[in-house]
Amino acid sequence: MKPLRFCRQLSGLCARDRLVEPRALINGQFKEFPGFDVVNPANQQVLAQVSDTPLEEVEFAVCVAARAFDDYRTVPVHARARILSNWHHLMLEHEQDLARLVTLENGKPLADSLGEVRYAASFFKWFAEEAVRCYGDTIPSATPSNRMYTQWRPVGPVGIITPWNFPLAMITRKLGAALAAGCTSVIKPAAETPMSAMAMAVLGVEAGVPDGVVNFVPVAHSKTAKVGELFCKSPDLKKVSFTGSTRVGKLLMEQSSSTLKRLSMELGGNAPFVVFEDADLEKAAAGFMSCKFRSSGQTCVCANRIFVHDKVYAEFVDMVADLIDKNTRMGPGIDPSVTHGPLIHENALAKVEALVEDAVKNGAKVVRGGRRRPDLGALFYDLTLLSEVTPNMDIFHTEAFGPVAPVIRFSSEEEVLQQANNTEVGLAAYFYTENNSRAWRVAEKLQAGMVGVNTGLISEAALPFGGVGESGFGREGSKYGLAEYSELQTVVVGI
Numbered sequence: 001m002k003p004l005r006f007c008r009q010l011s012g013l014c015a016r017d018r019l020v021e022p023r024a025l026i027n028g029q030f031k032e033f034p035g036f037d038v039v040n041p042a043n044q045q046v047l048a049q050v051s052d053t054p055l056e057e058v059e060f061a062v063c064v065a066a067r068a069f070d071d072y073r074t075v076p077v078h079a080r081a082r083i084l085s086n087w088h089h090l091m092l093e094h095e096q097d098l099a100r101l102v103t104l105e106n107g108k109p110l111a112d113s114l115g116e117v118r119y120a121a122s123f124f125k126w127f128a129e130e131a132v133r134c135y136g137d138t139i140p141s142a143t144p145s146n147r148m149y150t151q152w153r154p155v156g157p158v159g160i161i162t163p164w165n166f167p168l169a170m171i172t173r174k175l176g177a178a179l180a181a182g183c184t185s186v187i188k189p190a191a192e193t194p195m196s197a198m199a200m201a202v203l204g205v206e207a208g209v210p211d212g213v214v215n216f217v218p219v220a221h222s223k224t225a226k227v228g229e230l231f232c233k234s235p236d237l238k239k240v241s242f243t244g245s246t247r248v249g250k251l252l253m254e255q256s257s258s259t260l261k262r263l264s265m266e267l268g269g270n271a272p273f274v275v276f277e278d279a280d281l282e283k284a285a286a287g288f289m290s291c292k293f294r295s296s297g298q299t300c301v302c303a304n305r306i307f308v309h310d311k312v313y314a315e316f317v318d319m320v321a322d323l324i325d326k327n328t329r330m331g332p333g334i335d336p337s338v339t340h341g342p343l344i345h346e347n348a349l350a351k352v353e354a355l356v357e358d359a360v361k362n363g364a365k366v367v368r369g370g371r372r373r374p375d376l377g378a379l380f381y382d383l384t385l386l387s388e389v390t391p392n393m394d395i396f397h398t399e400a401f402g403p404v405a406p407v408i409r410f411s412s413e414e415e416v417l418q419q420a421n422n423t424e425v426g427l428a429a430y431f432y433t434e435n436n437s438r439a440w441r442v443a444e445k446l447q448a449g450m451v452g453v454n455t456g457l458i459s460e461a462a463l464p465f466g467g468v469g470e471s472g473f474g475r476e477g478s479k480y481g482l483a484e485y486s487e488l489q490t491v492v493v494g495i
């Protein structure tokens with residue numbers, strides 16, 4: 001077997017080179033297999049080769065997680081909390097190295113990557129604290145000689161599948177809850193971003209995760225669907241937790257029917273961002289910039305359709321154009337002065353390009369951007385502001401997952417609510433108003449799992465994260481997150 005290789009960008013990346021780990025982690029052992037290429041989206045150079053875990057080894061990892069569950073389920077919650085707390089501290093201790101890895105393989109700017117490392121680590125802290133508070137109930141029984149109580153039991157071994165856009169945080173949001181609840185796991189990170197995941201694996205071993213309790217199995221794109229099927233159909237895994245597209249979420253749900261598996265589905269979004277005529281426009285424009293363009297538009301809670309009241313439409317569009325001109329700089333994320341990086345791959349870029357072309361063909365106006373930036377690299381697309389967008393355009397109905405902001409006019413609250421809710425995927429929604437009763441009223445009427453009122457940034461560990469409709473089900477983080485990895489057991493005692 002040829003040894004796995006790294007490019008120069010990775011050597012010397014970390015104070016301790018072993019954070020750059022190309023091997024799978026199964027049963028506490030790092031195992032090397034022939035590798036697949038991980039590419040830097042900023043320049044298309046191969047960063048490293050990472051082990052492409054063979055399917056029989058993925059199956060083995062599932063068996064290992066099932067076997068480890070017998071012991072791990074009995075580990076006292078305080079000990080589980082200590083492991084999570086150690087892992088949290090180790091992530092913060094290595095935050096600069098982790099951030100560089102995220103930037104190199106995902107493309108997001110260093111400041112955003114550092115924010116992600118801290119956000120990701122916060123889920124371990126949160127669930128270390130939640131682990132020791134998973135209370136049950138005592139219930140009065142109708143039978144005088146019976147006593148009843150409930151307790152939370154771990155679901156069992158869990159299969160975890162995560163996307164590339166938050167290569168650390170989408171893992172920790174699931175894994176933190178799973179470990180706290182007493183579940184073991186097998187994690188398949190996205191093929192675009194396995195290096196960040198494997199760096200976490202290294203820190204997990206150091207944090208004291210017992211052998212076999214957390215297994216990481218990176219695989220190349222070509223094997224991804226097979227691993228998904230294996231997870232869903234395995235009788236040993238009692239739950240699959242997935243973050244990614246609605247298309248793949250539906251497929252996994254179908255495949256899980258034979259085992260009636262517990263599922264958590266964090267899927268696509270199509271967030272409305274509404275600016276009412278009574279909004280504080282400066283606040284709205286600033287909130288919009290981070291809500292829409294964070295990670296070059298590649299977050300599931302990014303604003304996707306921007307509704308602006310007729311009376312403030314022109315002013316708001318001008319303000320945003322001005323902020324794009326003055327406050328943004330596109331380029332390779334590893335340059336600390338860069339605010340916006342490339343898209344993840346050519347498909348993502350082609351999708352954005354097609355949406356812009358369709359909108360322009362149907363009457364939208366390009367206020368800023370609207371083109372590729374080959375001068376910066378093959379995967380760069382300008383931050384793009386489109387005005388006069390209407391519901392007959394593809395972009396109105398499609399999650400762009402890229403740096404394009406379609407701005408739509410509206411003239412009444414009733415009309416905008418109808419349009420904002422005109423989507424199958426209700427993940428996040430945002431609106432700006434200075435009218436207090438409107439704030440309460442509109443928040444209640446928006447069909448979305450999460451609503452931001454006068455803010456464009458909502459994410460934190462304490463937030464119950466999740467959507468409605470085809471955006472999936474289940475809530476991650478928050479005081480509800482632990483229940484997703486637990487079963488409520490009732491005990492009846494005859495006395």
Ligand SMILES: NC(=O)c1ccc[n+]([C@@H]2O[C@H](COP(=O)([O-])OP(=O)(O)OC[C@H]3O[C@@H](n4cnc5c(N)ncnc54)[C@H](O)[C@@H]3O)[C@@H](O)[C@H]2O)c1
Nearest residue numbers: 162163189190224225228243244245248266267268269300
């Ligand atoms: N709701 C959330 O919390 C959330 C968070 C991040 C991203 N997302 C969504 O994810 C999408 C963007 O990510 P993407 O395009 O990489 O999603 P994707 O569904 O293509 O990929 C996500 C993960 O699923 C894996 N995968 C792909 N096909 C699979 C299959 N057939 N079986 C099993 N696994 C498979 C990928 O390797 C990756 O690990 C967007 O729709 C975005 O809104 C949602």
Ligand SMILES: O=CCCC(=O)O
Nearest residue numbers: 165166299300301459
């Ligand atoms: O992209 C999805 C997750 C984004 C977040 O947690 O804020």
